[in-house]
Amino acid sequence: MRGFGDLETVLMEMVWDRDAPVTVRELFEELRHQRDIAYTTVMSTMDNLHRKGWLERAKEGKAYRYTATASREEYSARLMREALAGGGDTEAVLSHFVADMDGEDSEVLRAVVRRLGDRRPG
Amino acid sequence: MRPALLAFGYALAVAWYAPLLLTRLTAPGVSARLGLAAWSAAMASVLASALVALEFLIRAAVAGWSGLAEAVCRSVAGGACTPAVYRSAIFEFALALAAIAAALAAAVLAWRYGRSVQRVQRRTRAHAEAARITGRRLPGTPSAVVLDAAPRAAYCVPGRPATIVLTSGALAVLDRAQLTAVLAHERAHLAGRHHLLIGLSRGLAASFPAVPLFTRGPAEVARLAEMCADDAAARRSGGPALITALLAMGTGAAVPAAALAATTCAVTARLARLLDPPRPGRRVRYGLALAAVLVLLAALPALAAASAGPFAAHGLLAG
Numbered sequence: 065m066r067g068f069g070d071l072e073t074v075l076m077e078m079v080w081d082r083d084a085p086v087t088v089r090e091l092f093e094e095l096r097h098q099r100d101i102a103y104t105t106v107m108s109t110m111d112n113l114h115r116k117g118w119l120e121r122a123k124e125g126k127a128y129r130y131t132a133t134a135s136r137e138e139y140s141a142r143l144m145r146e147a148l149a150g151g152g153d154t155e156a157v158l159s160h161f162v163a164d165m166d167g168e169d170s171e172v173l174r175a176v177v178r179r180l181g182d183r184r185p186g
Numbered sequence: 187m188r189p190a191l192l193a194f195g196y197a198l199a200v201a202w203y204a205p206l207l208l209t210r211l212t213a214p215g216v217s218a219r220l221g222l223a224a225w226s227a228a229m230a231s232v233l234a235s236a237l238v239a240l241e242f243l244i245r246a247a248v249a250g251w252s253g254l255a256e257a258v259c260r261s262v263a264g265g266a267c268t269p270a271v272y273r274s275a276i277f278e279f280a281l282a283l284a285a286i287a288a289a290l291a292a293a294v295l296a297w298r299y300g301r302s303v304q305r306v307q308r309r310t311r312a313h314a315e316a317a318r319i320t321g322r323r324l325p326g327t328p329s330a331v332v333l334d335a336a337p338r339a340a341y342c343v344p345g346r347p348a349t350i351v352l353t354s355g356a357l358a359v360l361d362r363a364q365l366t367a368v369l370a371h372e373r374a375h376l377a378g379r380h381h382l383l384i385g386l387s388r389g390l391a392a393s394f395p396a397v398p399l400f401t402r403g404p405a406e407v408a409r410l411a412e413m414c415a416d417d418a419a420a421r422r423s424g425g426p427a428l429i430t431a432l433l434a435m436g437t438g439a440a441v442p443a444a445a446l447a448a449t450t451c452a453v454t455a456r457l458a459r460l461l462d463p464p465r466p467g468r469r470v471r472y473g474l475a476l477a478a479v480l481v482l483l484a485a486l487p488a489l490a491a492a493s494a495g496p497f498a499a500h501g502l503l504a505g
Contacts, residue, residue, distance in 0.1 A: 139316060139319075140320055142316075144333065144339065161431075
């Protein structure tokens, strides 16, 4: 499925992978080799990402040069904080595979793992 | 008045005694799915019968307005209450005002509840979108993304499309089979709509903080939802992969599934037994008991509504 959201992901990845600010034209030239895509689609998607706060832009001549407002690592860290906060603000926090463990729980588990390690042959 | 009292009595009885019964029946987690259904049915049953009772009350109040005015007047003023008082325009006006105020208060509560649900949904959508843009694709699993982050975390974000989020820290300690178990666990949460059950039970707990069924509800629903998801994951990838995935995610140490089979330590045996299918006889007994509770919880309010006439039955079904 190559939906609109997917293009946002691809474009952000391209912006993050470059160090320098980038224009829609440059991104389009790179993308058209990989997929059948229109210049206006790239432009409106970049506009969306700017409107949603993922990109900032500065006018240069007739075009904009785009940069990410935060690095991928910063976004990852932000998402983690949100997911691990446990305040019930998002439905994401309801489904952790292993819920926050208190010290005693994780100590018991650690002891199990240590014994498993000892008993492993070789 | 009598049907309203009966419905209220039923709601109170279930709200206070169902937690005792259900806690005993679902504590071992023998039949997690039926247990989850029973807790949900108990909460829905209490809510439905309370609504039926409320409807009876409102209809009685509307039908016998003059009688209600007299009853309220007597309960407040006792012997000093004469027809001249409770038939006066001022008294009727005050009573109407009180009724309107009560209706408004209920409306405000419902509106605030709706707003908080909306806020959670908006943040959930935003979180999912940010995770899809920030995360890298996990080859072979289109619905999962991987965030570059050290904490070991795996969770799912409901929505369209539903997204499973893993961290690179989690991937680092999981082998192939364990990853399959984790993904199956999260997919079971999504398929079972567990977020809705947990969200609704939390809403009820926040709205009615003195009702035992509702205050116990969120924790029990969450616990049983985890067990349901574990059952699904164990069916998909086997118990050892799931147990070692739990250990690895919980401690951060990679645990090969083969090591589990070679150990006899007590804690591991307990963990393993948790995921071992219980003996058939025990499973049947708990299953039958839970099924009987379920049927009762569903049947009693439905009967009450049906006996109360088509309007109430319609209200119950719609609610």
